[in-house]
Structures are given as structure tokens and as C-alpha cells.
Amino acid sequence: MKKLYYDSPYIREFEATVLSCEKGKKGYEVVLDQTAFYPEGGGQPTDTGVLGGVKVLEVHEKGGIVTHYLEAPLTVGEKVCGTIDWDNRFIHMQEHSGEHLVSGLIHERFGYDNVGFHMGAEEVTIDFNGLIEWDELMEIEKKANDIIWDNREIYADFPPKEELDALDYRSKKELTGDVRIVKIPGGDVCACCGTHVKRTGEIGLVKFLSMIHYKGGVRISLLCGKRAMADYEKKREEVQKISVMLSAKPTEISAAVDKMKGEISKLQEKLSECYRGMIEQKVAGMEESDNNIYVIEKEFGAQHLRQLVNRILEEKKGKTILALSGNREGGFLYIVGSQNEDMRLFSKELNALLSGRGGGSPQMAQGTFFADEETVCTILNEKGFYRA
Numbered sequence: 571m572k573k574l575y576y577d578s579p580y581i582r583e584f585e586a587t588v589l590s591c592e593k594g595k596k597g598y599e600v601v602l603d604q605t606a607f608y609p610e611g612g613g614q615p616t617d618t619g620v621l622g623g624v625k626v627l628e629v630h631e632k633g634g635i636v637t638h639y640l641e642a643p644l645t646v647g648e649k650v651c652g653t654i655d656w657d658n659r660f661i662h663m664q665e666h667s668g669e670h671l672v673s674g675l676i677h678e679r680f681g682y683d684n685v686g687f688h689m690g691a692e693e694v695t696i697d698f699n700g701l702i703e704w705d706e707l708m709e710i711e712k713k714a715n716d717i718i719w720d721n722r723e724i725y726a727d728f729p730p731k732e733e734l735d736a737l738d739y740r741s742k743k744e745l746t747g748d749v750r751i752v753k754i755p756g757g758d759v760c761a762c763c764g765t766h767v768k769r770t771g772e773i774g775l776v777k778f779l780s781m782i783h784y785k786g787g788v789r790i791s792l793l794c795g796k797r798a799m800a801d802y803e804k805k806r807e808e809v810q811k812i813s814v815m816l817s818a819k820p821t822e823i824s825a826a827v828d829k830m831k832g833e834i835s836k837l838q839e840k841l842s843e844c845y846r847g848m849i850e851q852k853v854a855g856m857e858e859s860d861n862n863i864y865v866i867e868k869e870f871g872a873q874h875l876r877q878l879v880n881r882i883l884e885e886k887k888g889k890t891i892l893a894l895s896g897n898r899e900g901g902f903l904y905i906v907g908s909q910n911e912d913m914r915l916f917s918k919e920l921n922a923l924l925s926g927r928g929g930g931s932p933q934m935a936q937g938t939f940f941a942d943e944e945t946v947c948t949i950l951n952e953k954g955f956y957r958a
């Protein structure tokens with residue numbers, strides 16, 4: 571079978587004869603006398619498109635035979651027209667060519683090998699078997715883009731054996747037989763069966779997104795061409811929104827966030843001071859009593875309820891102190907503390923009486939009562955608590 575994508579990766583439409591069609595698990599398996607559909611392989615995803623008016627879901631190659639997986643059957647012997655989804659394919663060509671360039675430049679500079687390559691829907695990742703610093707990676711990015719904008723021709727062919735033996739090229743495995751060599755002058759020489767653009771200029775752009783340590787080396791995420799452009803627009807839109815929210819220029823949003831964080835922490839300090847004042851006022855206004863004490867402060871959060879309990883415990887040693895806030899969504903948040911009684915047991919008892927849940931340590935427990943205020947007050951009064 572003739573693989574038209576080797577003649578030219580720019581063939582988007584072609585005619586072919588259906589050699590076989592069988593029903594399989596992943597759809598109707600169609601083999602043609604020739605095809606421009608690239609089968610998944612070498613890190614490049616499958617082409618999709620239409621064949622004889624039927625949707626092509628996936629394309630795979632096994633033992634040199636390219637099989638198309640279709641939604642519906644085709645007639646054997648029929649001449650059909652195939653159209654590949656060019657938008658997707660061209661993105662794959664940009665990404666695959668960009669990957670060669672980056673891998674070649676990193677190999678040349680550091681001697682590292684590309685040991686893993688994945689073209690995902692969101693980004694391309696390449697794994698290298700050695701460590702790189704981010705500023706070194708930025709130098710590689712600059713060099714790759716210089717070569718892209720120099721618009722060099724990319725060559726792909728099957729060189730004769732003598733020529734191949736003398737050639738120094740990157741390869742993931744030991745290759746035998748005909749080897750297809752893809753060459754970017756000044757950028758890379760690599761054995762590859764994928765589809766690539768004809769000139770580096772068509773890659774448009776290489777942009778690194780992130781780099782993490784991975785299996786003793788690094789995993790680099792990048793985007794090329796159309797996907798890099800789409801990513802730029804997505805990020806521009808986000809930055810624009812943030813810029814409007816902060817009333818800051820797009821280039822000054824991080825400084826504006828920094829300033830806002832400073833203001834928030836000042837406000838939090840002031841708020842804490844207010845709470846401390848309210849807690850002191852509460853403590854100062856408490857009557858002398860031998861009873862245990864409960865307090866309802868509807869606006870308090872867990873942190874300030876705990877402060878309140880601790881502060882009252884300092885004043886009323888030996889008592890059990892219960893503080894509640896809420897009633898949000900039908901529940902009271904409670905914190906109960908004591909220096910004598912086991913609060914785990916006490917909170918368990920209260921939970922049973924007030925449809926509550928929660929627990930904690932012997933000194934302090936926390937939870938929620940799903941009961942109305944009247945019920946809570948009645949139960950606590952019955953248990954000998956007075957409301958402060």
C-alpha cells in the first residue's frame with residue numbers, strides 16, 4: 571500500500587480503492603491501496619477525517635498495513651475519496667517539527683536524549699534524561715525561534731545505506747532496513763516516520779510553558795504555532811479580566827495583587843483586634859456564678875470562637891465553656907473546652923441530644939448542632955449552663 575503522507579504531508583484529499591472492509595470492535599476496519607491518513611505513531615496522534623462520505627475515527631498501522639476505523643462500512647472494490655481533517659493535521663505537523671527542533675538543539679547543547687514524547691490535546695511534552703535550568707531552556711527557545719524565523723527548508727527522505735551509515739542522527743531505537751531521516755539544517759537530524767512542515771517558518775513559534783523534574787531528568791511542556799497562538803489569546807483574555815478587576819495595566823497586575831495582599835493582611839490585623847476587644851468585653855461583663863457557661867456569638871467563625879473559649883477558660887478555671895455561632899444552614903457551630911472534664915465524652919453527649927456531630931481532644935471539642943436556638947438553650951439550661 572502506498573503511503574501518500576510520505577510523498578507529501580500536504581496531501582489533504584486523495585482517491586483510493588477499498589481493498590478490504592471488516593466489522594471490528596472499534597468500527598469498520600478499512601484497508602485501501604493508498605492513503606494520506608497518518609496512523610498514530612512516533613508520538614504523533616492519528617489523523618481523522620472522512621472516507622467515502624463516512625467519518626474516519628482512528629487510523630493505526632500494524633506490520634506495514636494502515637487500517638482506517640470507520641463509523642460505517644464501505645464496499646470492497648469501490649473507488650472512494652478521502653479528506654483528512656487538515657486543521658488537526660497541520661497542528662500535528664507544527665508540533666512534530668517544533669519537537670524535532672527543540673530536541674535537536676537540546677541534544678547538541680547538553681547531549682541529552684529525548685526519552686519520551688507526547689502530543690496531547692492541551693500541550694506537547696518532551697522528556698529529557700538530564701537536568702536543565704530554566705534560563706538555559708529560554709536560550710534554547712530563543713535559538714529555536716531564530717531558526718523558525720530563518721524559514722529553513724526541512725528535508726525528509728530515505729538515504730541510501732552508505733550515506734546513512736556515515737550520518738550522525740538522533741534515534742529512539744536501533745533501526746534496520748530503510749530509515750527515514752528528517753533534517754533541519756543547523757537544528758536537527760533525526761530518524762522519524764511522522765509528518766512535518768516543509769519549512770521551519772510554518773512552525774510559527776515554539777513556546778515553553780513549564781519544566782518539572784521527572785525520572786532523573788526533566789519534562790518540558792511546550793506549544794507550537796496555532797496552539798501557541800490560541801494559548802496566547804486564552805491568557806490575554808484572563809489577564810485582561812484581572813486587569814479590569816484590579817484597575818491595573820496588564821503588565822502591572824502582579825504588583826497590584828501584591829499590594830492588595832498587603833492591604834488584606836492589614837485589614838485582617840484590624841479585624842483580629844476588633845475580635846479581641848469584643849472577647850474582652852464579653853469576659854468583663856460576665857456575672858460571678860458557679861455554673862458552666864455558654865455563649866452565642868452568631869457572627870463568630872471557628873477561630874474566634876476558639877479564642878473566646880480559651881479566654882473565658884483563663885478567667886473561669888474549672889468550668890466547662892461552650893461557645894456557639896450560626897445558625898447557618900440550620901446548624902450551630904460549637905466549640906467546647908474544659909480543664910477538668912473530658913470534652914470528647916461531653917460533645918458526644920451533646921451531639922446525641924442536639925442532632926450534632928463532631929469531636930476533638932479531652933480539652934477541646936468542635937462540631938455542629940443541627941437544632942434551633944430554643945432547643946439548644948433549653949437543653950443547655952437543663953444541663954446547668956448559664957448563658958453569658
Ligand SMILES: [Zn+2]
Pocket residue numbers: 666667670752762763764765766
Ligand atoms: Zn518527526
